[in-house]
Amino acid sequence: MSKSDLRILIVDDMSTIRGLIVKTLNELGYSHCYEAEDGHVAWQMVQKADQENWHYDLIFIDINMPNMNGIELLRLIRGHKAYPKKPIIMITTENEKNVILEAIREKASNYILKPFDRNTINQKIKDVLPDSQ
Numbered sequence: 001m002s003k004s005d006l007r008i009l010i011v012d013d014m015s016t017i018r019g020l021i022v023k024t025l026n027e028l029g030y031s032h033c034y035e036a037e038d039g040h041v042a043w044q045m046v047q048k049a050d051q052e053n054w055h056y057d058l059i060f061i062d063i064n065m066p067n068m069n070g071i072e073l074l075r076l077i078r079g080h081k082a083y084p085k086k087p088i089i090m091i092t093t094e095n096e097k098n099v100i101l102e103a104i105r106e107k108a109s110n111y112i113l114k115p116f117d118r119n120t121i122n123q124k125i126k127d128v129l130p131d132s133q
Contacts, residue, residue, distance in 0.1 A: 001131070003029040007054070010035050011042040011073065012062035012091060017114070021060060024118045028125070039068025043076055046083070055082045058129060060112075063092040063099060071099075074106045087128035091116075 008030055010021045015037070022033045034056070036042035042061070049055055059077065063070035070090055077083045090103045090111040100111055109128040112120055 001057070004031050006030055006057040006129075007032045007034065007049075009033075009042060009045065009056040009059045011037075011039065011060065011065070011070070013038055013065040014062075017062065017091070021121065024121050027118065028122055038065050039070065039073035039076075042073055043068070046077060046080060050080070050082060055086070057086065058125065059083075059086065059088045061088060061090055061108075063090055063103065071102055071106060074103065074108060078107050089124050089128060 008025060010018050010025075010033060012018045012021070018035045018037075022035065025033050034045060036045055039061075042059075046056065061070040061073055065073075070092075074088060074090070077086075077088065084107075087109040088107075090100075090108045091114060092099060092103075092111060093114045095113060103111055110124050112124055
């Protein structure tokens with residue numbers, strides 16, 4: 001699957017962060033980006049995609065969000081039949097080991113610390129999707 005075919009979901013309560021990630025992904029050649037402002041909306045999008053017989057190939061999830069935090073969303077997505085091994089990259093300002101370790105325990109594929117740059121996003125994608133180069 002080529003970069004331009006991948007479907008990527010970006011979940012963050014800050015529209016500026018979502019916009020920055022989408023812009024960066026577009027610059028890197030990923031054109032199918034979907035945005036959700038919180039875990040509830042993201043979960044609805046995952047379920048809707050499943051009903052339409054398609055799935056996201058990569059998901060970025062912010063850990064600190066209102067309504068449903070990123071760890072709760074990660075658990076739900078990992079429990080879905082289509083997502084036990086799909087790459088999920090957590091995004092956080094937390095540099096506390098316990099939060100990052102919890103995300104890893106819940107089977108996050110990788111994580112990005114805010115603030116981040118284009119090179120960081122590109123490298124994390126290469127780490128979890130080695131065929132996307």
